[in-house]
Amino acid sequence: MAVATPPGVGGIAVLRLSGAAAPDLVLQLTHGRTSWTPRQATYVQLYADGELLDDAVVTYFAAPHSYTGDDCVEISCHGSQYVQRRLLDVLTAAGARLAEPGEFTMRAFLNGRLDLSQAEAVADLIDATSQGAHRLASRQLRGSVAGRLAQLRERFVKLASLMELELDFSEEDVEFADRSQLQQLLDEIEQLALPLADSFRFGNAVRNGIRVAIVGQPNVGKSTLLNALVGDDRAIVSPTPGTTRDTIEECVTIEGLLFRFVDTAGLRHSSDDIELAGMERSRRAVQEADTVLVVSDTPDTPGATPCDIPHELLADKEVVYLLNKVDLLPQQQPLPSDGSPSAPLAISAKQGIGLDKLRAAIVEPYLKTQLPDTTVLTNVRHHRALLATLQAVRHIRDGLASGVPTDLVVVDIRDALYHIGSITGQVTDSEILHAIFADFCVGK
Numbered sequence: 001m002a003v004a005t006p007p008g009v010g011g012i013a014v015l016r017l018s019g020a021a022a023p024d025l026v027l028q029l030t031h032g033r034t035s036w037t038p039r040q041a042t043y044v045q046l047y048a049d050g051e052l053l054d055d056a057v058v059t060y061f062a063a064p065h066s067y068t069g070d071d072c073v074e075i076s077c078h079g080s081q082y083v084q085r086r087l088l089d090v091l092t093a094a095g096a097r098l099a100e101p102g103e104f105t106m107r108a109f110l111n112g113r114l115d116l117s118q119a120e121a122v123a124d125l126i127d128a129t130s131q132g133a134h135r136l137a138s139r140q141l142r143g144s145v146a147g148r149l150a151q152l153r154e155r156f157v158k159l160a161s162l163m164e165l166e167l168d169f170s171e172e173d174v175e176f177a178d179r180s181q182l183q184q185l186l187d188e189i190e191q192l193a194l195p196l197a198d199s200f201r202f203g204n205a206v207r208n209g210i211r212v213a214i215v216g217q218p219n220v221g222k223s224t225l226l227n228a229l230v231g232d233d234r235a236i237v238s239p240t241p242g243t244t245r246d247t248i249e250e251c252v253t254i255e256g257l258l259f260r261f262v263d264t265a266g267l268r269h270s271s272d273d274i275e276l277a278g279m280e281r282s283r284r285a286v287q288e289a290d291t292v293l294v295v296s297d298t299p300d301t302p303g304a305t306p307c308d309i310p311h312e313l314l315a316d317k318e319v320v321y322l323l324n325k326v327d328l329l330p331q332q333q334p335l336p337s338d339g340s341p342s343a344p345l346a347i348s349a350k351q352g353i354g355l356d357k358l359r360a361a362i363v364e365p366y367l368k369t370q371l372p373d374t375t376v377l378t379n380v381r382h383h384r385a386l387l388a389t390l391q392a393v394r395h396i397r398d399g400l401a402s403g404v405p406t407d408l409v410v411v412d413i414r415d416a417l418y419h420i421g422s423i424t425g426q427v428t429d430s431e432i433l434h435a436i437f438a439d440f441c442v443g444k
């Protein structure tokens with residue numbers, strides 16, 4: 001039992017009970033009702049210790065056709081904190097207990113209503129604040145990740161059965177399993193698993209809000225650019241180099257995706273303590289960023305990385321090089337962005353030139369997560385398990401190539417199956433389960 005609506009006062013509050021005893025417990029609060037009709041909203045008066053407490057609407061979901069798979073009852077009562085507390089009290093006295101966070105969803109998982117990846121999607125769906133994040137959670141809830149993993153699993157099972165066949169007959173010294181068939185299966189596995197593992201970088205960013213760090217030397221117009229992108233005078237702009245000391249973060253939704261733009265202190269050699277601390281934060285902002293906008297304002301060094309950003313820091317990030325203040329360039333001079341694909345985008349943050357192109361460049365890599373029929377990983381736990389699966393695939397390949405005994409190769413296949421099973425919840429230990437569901441809100 002738990003209140004499923006947010007804590008506090010509201011027009012109505014929903015109290016949810018799950019378990020075989022739930023329908024009878026709630027009947028006890030009515031004067032004289034003896035049953036509920038499944039899936040029918042029923043207007044009732046609820047009594048607490050003989051006194052009328054509230055008018056409410058009760059909906060009964062009979063097992064197994066409920067969220068948890070057990071008998072469920074939802075009470076929609078008035079959203080007063082007193083009514084909520086009193087209902088919890090009388091139901092507790094009648095034998096109900098408060099649910100743990102995520103316990104309803106955990107019951108649904110344990111009753112086989114959802115696999116673990118779908119159950120986790122429920123929490124993501126509730127947390128989603130943008131269309132993009134909602135879309136990914138919604139697809140995962142409908143089984144996109146589960147479906148892709150089932151395809152993977154099927155191939156591993158086939159691989160295992162071929163190898164085990166070989167194992168059964170090993171005394172006869174015959175190599176049964178056709179090596180090319182094994183290779184073919186491993187190829188298929190990698191073709192399925194690699195894009196899925198790669199999708200995590202973009203999927204995770206979309207789920208959490210895509211972090212975009214704006215970096216460059218002092219005075220190139222980083223704060224002006226932040227203000228232009230968020231459409232607000234958020235950061236102080238001045239002709240004095242070293243204006244921005246701290247990082248400044250602001251969220252904007254572009255094409256349904258949530259972006260967290262971070263303006264940073266300009267990077268240069270300095271002996272000022274505060275400025276140095278600011279630059280340290282700039283570097284951290286780059287480290288945490290999914291996309292980095294590297295801004296410069298001089299056309300002679302387009303695309304140059306400003307001092308103190310090591311190239312390896314940018315290795316697994318989307319990087320967009322910008323040449324700002326093009327409004328100051330002589331009209332006849334061709335813009336440096338003409339030509340090579342890695343050439344910087346010419347913009348004027350102050351005059352609003354080139355900002356649409358910039359927005360398009362920022363959004364582009366993440367938009368592919370939104371295409372219909374793509375399966376995208378968003379969950380760190382899933383990503384780790386999939387990387388472990390791919391590691392096992394490499395072991396299997398090496399084992400086959402170097403003639404490792406079949407029983408050892410089979411161990412690696414079992415290992416891979418274990419990791420896939422850990423994503424869907426086919427194999428889990430209860431500690432992991434509790435850790436996953438503890439992050440849920442109460443009442444879900």
Ligand SMILES: Nc1nc2c(ncn2[C@@H]2O[C@H](COP(=O)(O)OP(=O)(O)OP(=O)(O)O)[C@@H](O)[C@H]2O)c(=O)[nH]1
Nearest residue numbers: 218219220221222223224238242243244266349350
């Ligand atoms: N002409 C022109 N001036 C610009 C443009 N963008 C910024 N500026 C000017 O450049 C100066 C520095 O701008 P800021 O946005 O404060 O630069 P910054 O990179 O944040 O500087 P720091 O915080 O000191 O690192 C200001 O006087 C801005 O008005 C532009 O596109 N064109």
Ligand SMILES: [Mg+2]
Nearest residue numbers: 222223243244
């Ligand atoms: Mg600034």
